[in-house]
Each structure stands twice: as structure tokens, then as C-alpha cells.
Amino acid sequence: MCGIAGYLQKDPAAAPGAAEALLAMVRSLYRRGPDSCGVALYGPPVEDGFVVRGWYADDDDAAAAALEALKERWTVRHDDRTAGYLRVEVATDASAAEVADVLDRCGVDVFSVGRSLEIVKHEFAAEELGRTYGLNSITARHGTGHTRMATESRVDVAHAHPFWARPFEDVAVVHNGQLTNYYKLRRLFEMRGYRFRTGNDTELIALYIADRLARGDSLNEAVTASMRDLDGSFTYLISTADGFGVARDPFASKPGVIYEDDRAVAVASEEHAIEAALGETTGTTREVQAGEVLTWSLDERRAAA
Amino acid sequence: MEPGRAQSGRVSGVDAGVTIDAEDLDVGEINGRLRAAIAEGATEIRVAHPRGRHNLAVAMPGDVHIVAEGNVGYFVGALGMGPAVEVHGNAGWSVGADLMTGSVHVHGNAGSSVGASIRGGRIVVDGDVGPRAAIALKGGEVIVGGGVGYMTAFMMQAGTLVVGGDAGDALGDSMYQGDIFLGGTAKSLGADAVQRDATDDERARLRELLEPLGHEWDRPWKHVTSAGTLWHFEKEKYELWKEAF
Numbered sequence: 108m109c110g111i112a113g114y115l116q117k118d119p120a121a122a123p124g125a126a127e128a129l130l131a132m133v134r135s136l137y138r139r140g141p142d143s144c145g146v147a148l149y150g151p152p153v154e155d156g157f158v159v160r161g162w163y164a165d166d167d168d169a170a171a172a173a174l175e176a177l178k179e180r181w182t183v184r185h186d187d188r189t190a191g192y193l194r195v196e197v198a199t200d201a202s203a204a205e206v207a208d209v210l211d212r213c214g215v216d217v218f219s220v221g222r223s224l225e226i227v228k229h230e231f232a233a234e235e236l237g238r239t240y241g242l243n244s245i246t247a248r249h250g251t252g253h254t255r256m257a258t259e260s261r262v263d264v265a266h267a268h269p270f271w272a273r274p275f276e277d278v279a280v281v282h283n284g285q286l287t288n289y290y291k292l293r294r295l296f297e298m299r300g301y302r303f304r305t306g307n308d309t310e311l312i313a314l315y316i317a318d319r320l321a322r323g324d325s326l327n328e329a330v331t332a333s334m335r336d337l338d339g340s341f342t343y344l345i346s347t348a349d350g351f352g353v354a355r356d357p358f359a360s361k362p363g364v365i366y367e368d369d370r371a372v373a374v375a376s377e378e379h380a381i382e383a384a385l386g387e388t389t390g391t392t393r394e395v396q397a398g399e400v401l402t403w404s405l406d407e408r409r410a411a412a
Numbered sequence: 413m414e415p416g417r418a419q420s421g422r423v424s425g426v427d428a429g430v431t432i433d434a435e436d437l438d439v440g441e442i443n444g445r446l447r448a449a450i451a452e453g454a455t456e457i458r459v460a461h462p463r464g465r466h467n468l469a470v471a472m473p474g475d476v477h478i479v480a481e482g483n484v485g486y487f488v489g490a491l492g493m494g495p496a497v498e499v500h501g502n503a504g505w506s507v508g509a510d511l512m513t514g515s516v517h518v519h520g521n522a523g524s525s526v527g528a529s530i531r532g533g534r535i536v537v538d539g540d541v542g543p544r545a546a547i548a549l550k551g552g553e554v555i556v557g558g559g560v561g562y563m564t565a566f567m568m569q570a571g572t573l574v575v576g577g578d579a580g581d582a583l584g585d586s587m588y589q590g591d592i593f594l595g596g597t598a599k600s601l602g603a604d605a606v607q608r609d610a611t612d613d614e615r616a617r618l619r620e621l622l623e624p625l626g627h628e629w630d631r632p633w634k635h636v637t638s639a640g641t642l643w644h645f646e647k648e649k650y651e652l653w654k655e656a657f
Contacts, residue, residue, distance in 0.1 A: 359524060359543040359562055362505065378483050378502055379464025392483070392502045393521045394542035397562035397580060 108256045109268075109283040110136025111363070113344040113351050113374040114384060115249040115403050122370035125149070126242045128384035129252035132375055134233035135383035139283075139376055140256030143267035144236060145228025147279035147346055148247040152223040156181070156198040157206055157276065160225050161215035162264055164191045169214035176209050190239050191264070192227065204274035216265055216304070221277035223348050228253075228267035248405060249351060251344045253281035260306040269346075270310045272317030273302075277348040280313040283376060284341035284361045292336070312337065316345045327402045330354045334398060342395065344374060350404035359397035366392045372403050429456030439467050450474045450495075466504065469497050486523070489516035492533060505542070508535040511552060524561070527554035530571070536625060543580065546573040549590055557627045565592055565636075566602065574618065576627055586656060587638045593618055595631035603656035606639045 112132035116122045123131075129146045137144070150158070159177075163170040170193045177183050181199040188194075193215055199206065203220040210217045219226035227240050233254070237243060253268035260266050272278035286292070289308040296314055297303070303310055315336065319329035330345060330352045340360035345352050353374050355363050366373045366381045368390030373381045378392050395401070430449045434442050442459065446469055449457050459480045462468055466485035469478050472495045480488065482501045489497035490509040497508070497516045505523040508516035511530040521539035529548040536555045543561035546554040549568040559577035568587040578596035585602020593610060601607060610618070610633035622629035641649070642656055 357562075362523065364504075364523065377464060377485060377504055379485060382464055382483060388483070391521065393540055394523050394561065397543050 108139040108376075109258075110139035110254040110376045110380070111268075111281045111283050111342060111344055111374075112136065112252040112376070112380055112384075113249075113281075113346070113353060113372075114251075115350060115372040115405065116370070117372065118370045119248070122385065124243075125247035125250040126237070126245050128371070128373070129250055130233050130237040130242060131383040132373070132380040133236075133252040133254050135380040136254050136376055137232060140254040141232075142255045142257050142262045143228060143230045143264070144233050144252070144254040145226065145267045145269055145281075146236070146242065146250055146252040147219070147224060147226045147269040147281070148242065148245050148250040149221075149223045149277070149346070149348055150225060150245045150247050152348065153184075153196055153198075154222070156184070156196065157203060157220050157222065158225055159193075159195045159197060159206060159210065159217065160219045160227060161193040161195075161210045161217045162191055163188075163193055163215045164264070166214060173210045173213035173215040176213055177206075180209065189241075191229075192240060194225070202274070203276040207273060217271070217273065218265075219271040219279065220273075221271075221348065223247075224271070224277040224279055224346075226269050226271055226279055228269065229264055230262070230267070249346065251279065251281045251346045251351060258285060259308065266305050266307050268309055270305075270307065270313045272313035273304065275314075275317035275321060278313060278317040278320065278345070280309060280316065280343055280345045282309040282312055282341055282343040283363075284343070284356065285339050286311060286337055286341065287339040288337070289339075308339075309343070312341075312343055312345070320347070325402075326350065326352050326404070327400065330400045330402060334400065342376070349406070350402060352400065352402035353395055354400050355395040355397060357398040359394075363395040364392050365395055365401065366390055429458060430454045431458045431460055433460045434463065434465065435461040439465050442468065443470060443472075446472060446478065450476050462501070464504070469495065472497075483520070488518070489514075492516065502539075503537075507537065507541075508533070511535060521558070526556065526560075527552075527573075530554070538625075538627070540577065545575075546571075546592075549573065553621070555621065555625065555627070557625075559596065563602070565590075568592070574621065576622075576631065584636045584638070586642060588643070589638060592636035594634045594636055595628070598634075598636070601636065604639050604642045605636055607634050607636045609633070610635045 114128045184196040207217040268281045269279040286308040342361040342363040462480045471491040486504040492514040494514045499518040502520035503518045503522040507526045509528045511533040515534040517536040522541045524542040526545040527535040530552045532552040534553045538557040540558035546565045549571045551571045555574045562580035568590045573592045576595040579598040582602035583598040584605030619629045
């Protein structure tokens with residue numbers, strides 16, 4: 108199964124922030140997948156650099172070496188180590204790829220690099236994830252969340268969702284389903300020089316969309332194109348610094364509902380997650396239709412239908 | 413009232429009914445209390461704060477009115493054997509799946525597979541629904557006030573489906589028998605499904621069916637059914653079969 112959630116706060120006075128809303132949604136969906144859970148949150152942007160989230164598990168030497176290596180090259184504004192995660196704000200002109208490579212070489216698994224994206228995931232329940240990493244202190248207006256029941260690829264922290272579209276800053280994806288043409292597409296991306304960090308097919312969706320965005324597609328165009336190229340069962344949510352989009356496969360194999368009112372936009376595998384985030388709902392909840400693509404942005408609210 | 417506690421009484425000569433506050437109950441407890449209340453003779457049971465729970469009021473017996481006061485999850489009223497289940501909110505997948513008798517009425521929207529495989533009774537959704545409504549219908553009535561999604565009434569075998577709005581792709585694909593009435597337009601018809609304008613008799617029947625529900629009945633109704641060309645395999649029609657598969 109797996110449970111997915113997307114959230115965009117329209118009215119900060121009337122709706123909860125993305126961290127609180129998404130943790131509530133993921134908690135509500137936990138029956139759809141107890142293996143692991145995670146969130147992708149878009150906090151206040153670092154204008155002249157990146158916020159980096161890396162996983163060092165219990166290898167303190169790796170974390171220390173990574174921090175040292177970053178400090179040698181650039182200015183590290185903040186750094187924090189909590190329960191296996193290294194979080195760093197670094198001022199730099201370098202690309203997200205260069206920053207990620209530095210952490211790689213020190214043995215830290217990079218989960219996200221972006222102006223505002225932070226991916227935090229673990230084999231925890233949502234409450235513990237939020238509490239352990241103080242996620243409610245991240246002021247975010249939008250993001251995605253996931254709770255996983257693994258159907259392919261292993262169960263560990265790195266294979267949990269969301270996935271960062273490395274090396275593209277600020278792009279992340281959560282997914283419920285399976286891609287049947289994963290290996291074929293993966294080979295095509297590898298031939299173009301992309302490296303895959305895990306054996307999870309979801310990583311490919313992130314890369315597919317980010318690659319198209321980098322080549323000039325709008326989010327809506329990129330997600331629409333994925334309907335032609337991705338084969339399998341999926342409802343997935345793709346997020347950028349500007350908003351997020353949802354896509355459901357042409358056979359509508361996996362669930363997904365959309366809710367929108369003046370306060371917020373919420374997308375989830377099941378409706379109770381939306382109530383968990385927003386309480387009593389007065390707007391309309393409806394299913395994402397077979398083959399439907401929808402995107403929202405912070406500015407225009409809905410970019411295009 | 414103590415939360416979650418079923419209470420009943422009589423007011424002015426009718427059963428005042430029972431209210432079950434679902435807030436702190438799991439679905440097993442809610443359905444257990446529903447069964448107990450029905451066994452005690454309740455005729456009106458309200459479920460407060462359903463909060464999108466799955467499997468509410470599944471396989472309930474008896475002549476009883478069960479009202480969910482909010483959104484519900486998957487399989488609401490499924491396998492029903494008599495009750496009239498009403499939902500003041502939206503519902504998830506498989507509303508009233510495998511219903512035998514009785515009814516399920518959702519006043520909001522619903523998800524995929526509404527009325528899957530029902531044998532009798534009636535399912536009504538006032539709003540829009542997802543794909544695969546009335547799939548493998550074996551009897552009874554499924555009435556959708558709004559639109560339906562992809563593959564609606566796939567392999568329908570008997571009964572009636574009424575769709576007030578538009579339908580997605582492949583409406584009535586590989587249906588055996590039964591009647592579909594469509595008030596809007598279908599994006600496409602499925603394999604072996606054929607469409608014609610509804611007759612005056614059929615329009616009269618639709619009016620009788622829809623007026624009491626408060627659904628718009630005066631629409632340019634189409635009747636969709638099986639052409640019967642896939643009932644028996646014929647080698648010389650191989651191309652037709654290839655297409656259907």
C-alpha cells in the first residue's frame with residue numbers, strides 16, 4: 108500500500124503550517140504502511156546557499172569529517188547533529204551536486220540539498236519523527252509526507268520516502284505504487300550520467316521530473332509527460348520550492364483524494380488524513396481521476412489544470 | 413453523554429434512537445455497538461464523528477436507519493442485509509460493496525468502485541465518484557447524481573446504473589446485461605457497449621426514481637447496454653476480441 112500526503116497552506120492565519128499538518132496526515136495514514144515514514148518540508152529559503160540533510164546513522168566520525176570538509180570549502184552557518192541526521196546551512200556559490208559530493212566522500216548519505224527543502228525520514232512512527240527531529244519548529248507552508256509499506260527494495264532509512272531528485276535542488280517525490288518499466292528507464296538515465304542512490308523505483312520519478320524541469324518544462328508539463336513515460340501503478344506527489352503536483356496512473360490503481368478550501372490544499376491517499384490535518388472540512392473532497400494531473404503553486408495556488 | 417456509549421430511549425411514541433460517538437472507538441467497537449443496538453430493536457442509529465473510518469456498518473442486518481454524521485472511509489455499508497445507511501459527508505472506496513438488500517446513500521462524493529458487485533438494494537451518491545463504479549453489478553440499483561470515472565460498469569451483469577453527469581473512458585466495457593442510463597456524455601464507450609436515446613417509458617421510470625431523491629431527472633438520457641457480440645467466442649470475429657482484450 109503506502110500512504111502519501113501533500114499539503115499547501117494558503118492562509119497562515121486559518122490553517123496549520125505544513126509540518127504540523129503533514130505529521131498529522133502521515134500519522135493518520137500509518138495503517139497503509141508501518142515500515143517507515145518521512146516528510147519533505149520547504150522552510151524559509153537560504154538565499155546564498157543550501158540547507159543540507161545527511162544521514163550518518165551512528166558514524167560520528169563521518170559526520171565530523173563531513174562538517175570539517177564543508178567548513179574547509181565554504182561558510183557553515185548552522186550545524187546540528189540529531190539522532191543520525193546531520194543538518195547544515197552552508198553559504199556557497201557551488202551547486203547542490205558539489206555540496207552533496209563532499210558529504211558522500213565522508214560517508215554521509217545525503218537525503219536533501221536545497222534552498223528550502225528538508226527531507227527527514229526514519230523507521231519511526233510520525234509522532235516520534237516529529238518529536239525526535241523537532242520538525243514543528245520548521246516554518247513551512249508546503250510539503251509532502253509518506254508512510255511506507257515496502258513492496259520492492261529494502262526497508263531502511265535510505266529507502267524510506269520522500270526521495271530527493273539528486274542533484275536537482277529542492278525537488279522531492281513521494282509515491283504509492285510500483286513502476287514496471289523502472290529498470291529500462293533507470294538504464295536510460297544512467298547512460299546520461301545520472302547515479303542512483305537506492306534500488307527504490309520512486310527515486311526514478313524524482314529524477315525524471317527534475318530532469319524535465321531543468322530542461323525548461325513547467326511542473327505541470329513535466330508531470331503530464333510522466334503519464335506517457337512511466338508505466339505501472341502509481342499515485343505520486345512531486346514537490347518543488349514553489350508548490351507541488353499530483354499524478355494518478357491511467358488505470359487509477361492507487362488511491363488519491365484532493366481537498367481544497369480557502370485555507371489550504373491537501374492531497375492524501377485517504378480522506379481521514381485530510382480531516383486529521385484540517386479538522387472539520389467545509390470544502391469539497393474528490394478523487395483524483397484516472398490519468399489526471401494537477402499542480403499547485405504558492406503564488407498562483409493552482410498553476411494549471 | 414459518556415463518549416462512545418450507546419444510549420437509547422423512547423420519545424413521543426417512536427424510538428428516539430441511539431447515538432454512538434465514534435471519536436474514541438475503533439471500528440470493531442463501533443460495529444459491535446451497532447449490532448447490539450439493532451439486536452435491542454433500535455430503528456434509528458446515529459454515528460457521530462466517524463472521521464473517515466473504514467468498514468463502518470458492514471454486514472449489518474435488520475430494518476434500521478443508520479446515519480453517519482461526517483465523512484467515512486472504505487466499504488461503508490458493504491454486505492448490507494437490510495439497513496438504510498446514510499452518510500452526511502463523503503465516502504472512500506467500495507461504497508456498499510456486495511450489498512444484498514437495503515440501501516446506502518452518500519450525500520457527498522465517493523471514491524472508486526462504488527457499488528462493486530452488489531446483488532440487490534440501492535446505492536445513491538449525490539455527488540461525483542471515482543473510477544469503476546458498479547463494476548460486476550449483479551442486481552439492484554446504483555444511482556450517481558454527478559459524474560463517474562474510468563471503467564464504470566465494467567463486466568456488469570444485471571441491475572441498473574444511473575449517472576446524472578458525465579462518464580470517463582470505457583463506460584460499460586464488456587458488460588453482459590443490465591441497463592445504464594447516462595444524463596451527460598461518456599468520454600468513450602467500452603468494448604461491446606452500445607448507446608441509444610432513452611425511451612419515454614425509460615424517462616418516466618427515471619423520473620420516478622430520481623425525483624424523490626432530489627436529483628435532476630430532466631436530462632437528455634442515453635441508455636447504454638451490451639450489444640451481445642462478446643457473449644460467444646467466434647473465430648471469424650477475432651479482431652473484435654483482440655480489441656476487447
